[in-house]
Amino acid sequence: DAGITQSPRHKVTETGTPVTLRCHQTENHRYMYWYRQDPGHGLRLIHYSYGVKDTDKGEVSDGYSVSRSKTEDFLLTLESATSSQTSVYFCAISVGGLNTEAFFGQGTRLTVV
Amino acid sequence: TQLLEQSPQFLSIQEGENLTVYCNSSSVFSSLQWYRQEPGEGPVLLVTVVTGGEVKKLKRLTFQFGDARKDSSLHITAAQPGDTGLYLCAGKLNNDMRFGAGTRLTVKP
Numbered sequence A: 001d002a003g004i005t006q007s008p009r010h011k012v013t014e015t016g017t018p019v020t021l022r023c024h025q026t027e028n029h030r031y032m033y034w035y036r037q038d039p040g041h042g043l044r045l046i047h048y049s050y051g052v053k054d055t056d057k058g059e060v061s062d063g064y065s066v067s068r069s070k071t072e073d074f075l076l077t078l079e080s081a082t083s084s085q086t087s088v089y090f091c092a093i094s095v096g097g098l099n100t101e102a103f104f105g106q107g108t109r110l111t112v113v
Numbered sequence B: 001t002q003l004l005e006q007s008p009q010f011l012s013i014q015e016g017e018n019l020t021v022y023c024n025s026s027s028v029f030s031s032l033q034w035y036r037q038e039p040g041e042g043p044v045l046l047v048t049v050v051t052g053g054e055v056k057k058l059k060r061l062t063f064q065f066g067d068a069r070k071d072s073s074l075h076i077t078a079a080q081p082g083d084t085g086l087y088l089c090a091g092k093l094n095n096d097m098r099f100g101a102g103t104r105l106t107v108k109p
Helices: none
Strands: A004-007 A010-013 A019-025 A031-038 A042-051 A054-057 A064-070 A073-078 A087-094 A102-104 A108-112 B005-007 B010-014 B019-024 B031-037 B044-049 B055-058 B061-065 B071-076 B085-093 B096-099 B103-108
Touching: A004 A087, A010 A019, A019 A031, A019 A087, A019 A108, A031 A064, A031 A073, A042 A064, A042 A073, A042 B085, A042 B096, A054 A064, A073 A087, A102 B044, B005 B085, B010 B019, B019 B085, B019 B103, B031 B071, B044 B055, B044 B061, B071 B085
Parallel strands: A010 A108, B010 B103
Antiparallel strands: A004 A019, A019 A073, A031 A042, A031 A087, A042 A054, A064 A073, A087 A102, A087 A108, B005 B019, B019 B071, B031 B044, B031 B085, B055 B061, B061 B071, B085 B096, B085 B103
16 A cells, blocks of 8 residues: 545536646655546556656646645646546556556546536 | 557456456567556556566466567466456556556456
8 A cells, every 4th residue: 555545536527617636645755646547548647746846747738737735745637627537537656766666546536517 | 549559458258267468569668567457446556577578477467578578468377256357558668657558357257
């Protein structure tokens, strides 16, 4: 158990509203990631962080922003949710360096109606 | 088009049967990982392979990395219902980690 907690676990929101998902870790890991998982696409990286206030874009970053003001928390914000952002979102950490073996949270199922 | 193609997409077998699932690419990876994911949960790391031709065993699961480090296979011997889940491969390419779409395995009692 890598001590990763995601909140909320489920959320339904309306198109055009902002949404923030939270990832909290208890073990002081440097690298944190946000992925989305969609049928037929597997896991795709949205953004990642390599330290407090240090973040970078992933493969599918458009429409998303992130913040990391403390080591333990990595926030993902959908500025104005769209139906195409309906997905399951996973937070992950890696312990061996950037993009090494990942340990995942339990996921947040987001539905945009 | 996925960078990593996993096959088959779906596999349903009876308890006790053997199976192999595949993870293929035209790219060369510095390492490759296999994960298993159960419904409502995040993926859980099973193994990492690094060297071309490497074989790793985890109880009834055997993982092989291709000689050219472009592909990998996962073989399960005497499958059990507890093996049911989504099996994902992920390859490290330059500084990126890319995931396949997965093989969804169902083992019937």
